Amino acid sequence: MNRFFSIVLLMVIIINTIRYFYYIFTGPIEAYYFVMLAINLAGLGLGIYYLFFQKKKQRN
Numbered sequence: 937m938n939r940f941f942s943i944v945l946l947m948v949i950i951i952n953t954i955r956y957f958y959y960i961f962t963g964p965i966e967a968y969y970f971v972m973l974a975i976n977l978a979g980l981g982l983g984i985y986y987l988f989f990q991k992k993k994q995r996n
Contacts, residue, residue, distance in 0.1 A: 939987070946983040952976050 956973040 942983065942987055946980070946987065949976055949979045949983060953980060 953973065953976040956969050956976060959969045960973065
């Protein structure tokens with residue numbers, strides 16, 4: 937995956953995370969929202985690790 941696609945994917949995950957936080961705080965609470973929020977937060981953590989903290993593989 938190139939860097940541009942990774943950043944776009946990370947932005948989509950951030951928007952979805954904000955959306956599920958909004959659903960939990962405003963609407964009737966459903967278990968589905970917590971499950972999707974957990975999946976989005978896990979994806980957010982992995983995406984940030986992939987973009988910023990992963991060591992680059994050296995090509996010979």
